[in-house]
Amino acid sequence: MIPETDVTFAGSFLDRADRLRADAEGMAQRLADPVSRVLPFWRGKPLFDLTEDGPRLAWLSAVDPLILACPEPLLFMGLDEAGTAHFAADLSHLAPPDQAPAAFIDHQTLDLSETRKFIDLRAIMADIDHRDAGIAAAAKGIFEWRLTHGFCAMCGGRNAVSHAGWRFECRACGRLHFPRTxxxxxxxxxxxxxxxxxxxxxxxxxxxxxxxxxxxxxxxxxxxxxxxxxxxxxxxxxxxxxxxxxxxxxxxxxxxxxxxxxxxxxxxxxxxxxxxxxxxxxxxxxxxxxxxxxxxxxxxxxxxxxxxxxxxxxxxxxxxx
Structure with missing residues (x-):
């Protein structure tokens, strides 16, 4: 058998903690906690810090103004060993697809410099730290799913994000929809x-x-x-x-x-x-x-x-x- 650590996108340093996803009040409390961390995405690209040791995911505080202003529901990614909650946020609203987000973002809030960039996962996958790759893959998969499953396949009604970002629920007929693999x-x-x-x-x-x-x-x-x-x-x-x-x-x-x-x-x-x-x-x-x-x-x-x-x-x- 091939060790999981040899395979890009396999593994994560987070406990996905599905047991917490149905607790809407608990999720709201975690999102209001400055200690909670959020990984920004833009047009399917995660934010990376380009460190001397290689690219690492760039996490913001859950109360960062960019996160608080995000119009899309955040995705709960799980808990680290210290119990800190980690989320992902789709910030694609910040700029049209054909323009870079830098011009639309307050640089005092988010420094998009030579060392902090939104980068396509496919382009950087050979260099991603194993501890980060599984998190980035999971969040990207969910955000891509949201783009293509906004309406109920049963009745055509509008779906609403539920279960801390991991499900869709039809507002019209109540049918639940789950991420596709x-x-x-x-x-x-x-x-x-x-x-x-x-x-x-x-x-x-x-x-x-x-x-x-x-x-x-x-x-x-x-x-x-x-x-x-x-x-x-x-x-x-x-x-x-x-x-x-x-x-x-x-x-x-x-x-x-x-x-x-x-x-x-x-x-x-x-x-x-x-x-x-x-x-x-x-x-x-x-x-x-x-x-x-x-x-x-x-x-x-x-x-x-x-x-x-x-x-x-x-x-x-x-x-x-």
Whole structure:
């Protein structure tokens, strides 16, 4: 098994404390406490402090004027070891999507300088501290969900945020709506000391990665792995084993990492899915991960595909017999 600390967006230093979410009065008291901390987001981007030790999430006091003026309900993220409440706030109202927020913010309240910026998670995910990544991913996922689920799927009525930000409740029919997570299988398909890699046409030059795809209703994880590999590359897969998972907040997926033993090796590529598909030896993957391969660049650092490939090269995941 791959340690959770090796996977970006897995883990958090907070207790999510679901037991407290239904206590509206208690939440209001925590939001009125200057000690409570709030992570600002703008257009899906968390605020980071760019410290000498790397980027860290930038937390404001719950009574900061920017937070008090936020028109959107805050999201309760949980409690730290000292019992301090942590929230997230969507400050997207501060500026239109095509303009930076700096000009709309009082710099005495929030210093958006060279060391404090709203940064896209995908752009910075390789450098995020493990203690912060899971918090940022969870908050981003909820805020993205709010953007696309503002109306009830049952009656069309307007939804209202409830349960400390973790639910929607229809004002018209009372139906409860919960955040959506879409499961995706991503697989290390092995033939001895070779792995199957694919490339999509829109990817950066030379980039190859593990095959992946969304699960369908009524499938097991194993069935989804076999179906996706067969559809995309024409390879039949036998034994499937789970190795790790990664929350992927772009917008709201759960990457389920597996290994699969190839039972056939002849590639029949689906041109609508893949621009290329190849078998690559372990020694070549090691070169690619080290940045020394002249043809293959692996999936970006922080993506679970690279974590799985590195674990295979290092022997954490055994090769297929």
């Amino acid at each position: 879409d499961p995706v299988v991503i697989m290390l398909v092995l033939d001895g000391d070779r792995v199957l890699l694919g490339r999509q046409s829109g990817w950066p030059e030379r980039m190859y990665s593990l095959l992946a795809g969304f699960m369908e209703p009524g499938e097991t994880i194993e069935e989804a792995v076999r179906r996706e590999v067969s559809e995309e590359a024409g390879i039949m897969v036998g034994e499937v084993r789970y190795v790790t998972s990664q929350p992927w907040p772009f917008p709201a997926s759960l990457m389920i990492g597996c290994t699969g033993r190839a039972e056939t090796t002849a590639i029949t590529r689906d041109p609508h899915e893949l621009e290329d598909a190849i078998w690559v030896g372990k020694a070549e993957i090691a070169e690619a991960l080290a940045g020394r391969h002249d043809r293959i660049a692996p999936a970006r650092k922080g993506a679970v595909a690279q974590v799985i490939l590195r674990a295979w090269v290092d022997g954490v995941i055994p090769s297929a017999d």
